[in-house]
Amino acid sequence: MYIKCKGFCFGCNAPLKPYIKSNNQEVRDLVRKYRRINPIFLYNNDTYYKFYGLKINRVCYSCFTNIKKPSLKELRNIETGKCKPLPKISLSLTKNYLLVWYNSLHKYVSNNFKNRQIIVYNDI
Numbered sequence: 001m002y003i004k005c006k007g008f009c010f011g012c013n014a015p016l017k018p019y020i021k022s023n024n025q026e027v028r029d030l031v032r033k034y035r036r037i038n039p040i041f042l043y044n045n046d047t048y049y050k051f052y053g054l055k056i057n058r059v060c061y062s063c064f065t066n067i068k069k070p071s072l073k074e075l076r077n078i079e080t081g082k083c084k085p086l087p088k089i090s091l092s093l094t095k096n097y098l099l100v101w102y103n104s105l106h107k108y109v110s111n112n113f114k115n116r117q118i119i120v121y122n123d124i
């Protein structure tokens, strides 16, 4: 069992589309159970494409919607002190948060896993 992602956000360096892979059916069932016990909100980590000048970069949904270029009128107001610039905070989950969640998932799976492979030593 391992966790992987499709890439990292250009704006906030958050992992994009994280997913968990395993080669065992029982582990997959346990992961589904654990997602019901300790849910994780990953909709902000979806992949979107955004123009930066003439280049296209992969960004998360939060950066795609929240972080915008200010228009000329807004820029004028910010420069003259009429209004403050909007804070650019990304709401997508960070790498450290995902790793902490994955560690607790790994603990849950290792505690509840039943069909372990039996190692047979023929030499003894």
Ligand SMILES: [Zn+2]
Binding pocket: 009, 010, 011, 012, 013, 014, 059, 060, 061, 062, 063, 064, 090, 092
């Ligand atoms: Zn982002």
